Amino acid sequence: MQLNNLIDLDQLSLAEIDELIHLANKIRSNPWAYRESCRGKIMATLFYEPSTRTKMSFQTAMYRLGGEVIGFDNPENSSVSKGESLKDTITVVSGYADLIVMRNPMEGAATAATLYSKSPIINAGDGGHLHPTQTLTDLVTLYNEKGRLDHLCIGLCGDLKNGRTVHSLIKSMTRYEGNTFVLISTEELALPQYVKDVMDAAGCRYRELTNLSDAVPKLDVLYMTRIQRERFASAERYEEQKGVFVLDSAKLRYAKKDLKILHPLPRVDEITVDIDDDERAKYFDQTVYGMYARMALIFTVLQNAAIPAKKKTLHSTHPYQCSNPKCITQTERYLPRLFKEAGDMLECRYCDGRTLI
């Protein structure tokens, strides 16, 4: 499997995802066999916004393969604060490290990095856009806990509007046969239309509910996420509604025996602590699966990457500026403007945002 960068899980075929899942399981069943497999390799973790959890998972994965880690997680302490461009940082760091794991608040930043990096790039989150290693984690968890990735009834609860991990998981699961979705949120925080379009295009059935209790009994999988207080329409609405989306033992009473509860963590109070002892709670195991998923990914990328010694300079395909205010091209103005034509729209190659010509 040839994998130069992981920017978006959708870039992989189902066979390739399958290969990663099986490698994760192989490592998990015999981690000792892999403990020297990346000896002498260096991974850089460039975290332009902090995320201790994701960073620790990647670091642990690399150490368990025998490699080393450099990086920063505090941009104020880095050259970035002296006004250095993403291009320069990536060019320099890819001269030090064999692999770059990168989180950035701007959408499309990881794609932009691939234009200049001499080493493979793994996207560890680019703003609200993509977070493919979380989705790979979710797939490894589901495969192991349910035995399959198809014909599942998947509930997703919480802030479905802004939940990047929710969007990615839905998009991936529509690629497997027979999956149906139950979307549980307030009206204000409902799933965006473009994700519904993906389900429709794939012929996946889905229902929208504003109540977790009603949804639980039918589910094979419940994917919980946090609703931030400030995302409710008002303080009154928050007080009125908050309990509706909290998973507690009362709401679990009529759940299936083989339901599996996932959560990308950190949790605040959307799952009560007593659920942790329920055998259906898998959100802590999920973080361990995530470590093995990242080991499989790092191993694959370092074994099979074929990055050209000298990158070709790309030129703008169109004279327009992407209209997404969170697109990386807004802050890094030297980036070539790369679009795919889609009818009378241009789709940005960095952030996937659409601009009317």
Add this chain to the structure above:
Amino acid sequence: MQLNNLIDLDQLSLAEIDELIHLANKIRSNPWAYRESCRGKIMATLFYEPSTRTKMSFQTAMYRLGGEVIGFDNPENSSVSKGESLKDTITVVSGYADLIVMRNPMEGAATAATLYSKSPIINAGDGGHLHPTQTLTDLVTLYNEKGRLDHLCIGLCGDLKNGRTVHSLIKSMTRYEGNTFVLISTEELALPQYVKDVMDAAGCRYRELTNLSDAVPKLDVLYMTRIQRERFASAERYEEQKGVFVLDSAKLRYAKKDLKILHPLPRVDEITVDIDDDERAKYFDQTVYGMYARMALIFTVLQNAAIPAKKKTLHSTHPYQCSNPKCITQTERYLPRLFKEAGDMLECRYCDGRTLI
């Protein structure tokens, strides 16, 4: 020696402490023999409050055993700042790491962590409560520098009221035969009664002095600590008294030739710099002993830990809340309330605080 967690040095028998001291010396005399002994193991350092010195000592110890280190030392950059509970952080990190070293400002936090961790916990300081690896460091230093841990006249100087390391060292040294103590501080900063009770119960003699010069000549060991300026009764008292507790060459003039001077560091100005060249000054050697003490501890815990795969959920023993405002149960409300009955008092299993029923 079976050692699952190190929360409090008093949990160990004297034979076990002896075993750790001897292992530390064995490693010190032949470090090269141990340099691969923890290869493939990962230690997490979770520092909820910064302590560069303690962290570097633990990191160095782990690296010199061939292991790797993950962790955080800046809670604002971590999931903790998103409101994650201690339980969740510990559950997740113990899925990544083979060992957790933890410092937390709340008393009893390390004990609380053991309820959820799948990996051994080493307490690197829980508020003003315990700091067992500093005391182990002190014991290794004394054993090597004095040749014994009994029949010593031990002076302790500085802030004896708030000095966590002082309390722990006294408690440990009362377990050895024939030790006597000289307590040197202002009246306001005298040793708390409960530590005096420990000495009394062990039959150890002690004297209280308000003057370092008078104390020095009789001592085998002088344990210096810092008095923070703001701990004096007033600014005038500080100006008046500060010199009385500063060790300088004049005060050392009548000291024994085989006196050993210790200090947990960092020092500010309570020992003048010229003392550093005196052969009796052992506070810098003490940090090196500390590294070997931590190597012995990490080695032992990783070799012999037997943590059950699935932790049993504990239930509250009493319906009360611990009355210590710095107890970890004050902020982590899901913790079971665990007490030991002691007459008409309840002794908290986390912070050792006593609550009247």
Add this chain to the structure above:
Amino acid sequence: MQLNNLIDLDQLSLAEIDELIHLANKIRSNPWAYRESCRGKIMATLFYEPSTRTKMSFQTAMYRLGGEVIGFDNPENSSVSKGESLKDTITVVSGYADLIVMRNPMEGAATAATLYSKSPIINAGDGGHLHPTQTLTDLVTLYNEKGRLDHLCIGLCGDLKNGRTVHSLIKSMTRYEGNTFVLISTEELALPQYVKDVMDAAGCRYRELTNLSDAVPKLDVLYMTRIQRERFASAERYEEQKGVFVLDSAKLRYAKKDLKILHPLPRVDEITVDIDDDERAKYFDQTVYGMYARMALIFTVLQNAAIPAKKKTLHSTHPYQCSNPKCITQTERYLPRLFKEAGDMLECRYCDGRTLI
């Protein structure tokens, strides 16, 4: 080659510099042969002011030699913030680590550290004073890109007054035969007289220009640096002049085909992005050479260091205080006052500052 500390590149003979350059190239051509050469060794990076770039370069170098790294880069999180002296920090850390790499805002700090360290010290920048590993990086780059270090016409452009790397590079290049210099800056930011004195003493020709375009055609090497906006005489002067010192393709039109463009990085906008694709641009390669230069240095220092077990205490040579307000002796008052007599001046052994007696 016996190398105990690297404080100033001028402490090395040309033969020793040559040896380091050749070792860097040997490692570069066969890095795999060195990947275990520092296994079991620990390097401490003590960064009293942040510099992600320099720190990552050192870390990568150590990891690629098989060693480990401890340290701090945020003094507020360290014991330093509790008022610990440089002496104590260095004494303790040199008990943990086999090598200390240190950056400090005070001039002469690295020299001060050598008085107390049990391990070799590498100066990674002491205020505006010295930054020898950047200069070593520049020399390795020039040697490889030009094939020689003599008979070069070297342009230096930007803030020549405050540019520490510029001063060091000039001083080193005057030691090789036949080098000439073109100094390009505003009048306010011209090279200090003492560096001109060095060129004069070495018999090196130099010219001063206030215009980059005029200078370019004759150069074999162009060393670009940043001019900070606030260093211009006024906002108007900045607007008026900024373009004059920006390297763009128009200014490169009449440059030699084998010109090599260097920059210590980070760059802001003093080189336009399109130059990056020009084959003469070597500033990104320079960072890779820098990694190999640091590998050579670490390897040499760890192989051949002969630090005495017990340091001799030095005593002040003169009763004066160095008059340089940025000298480390201003803040660390216990340091012995060490001077070299130079006519009616005293030259400080720490910061090289001169004080009239």
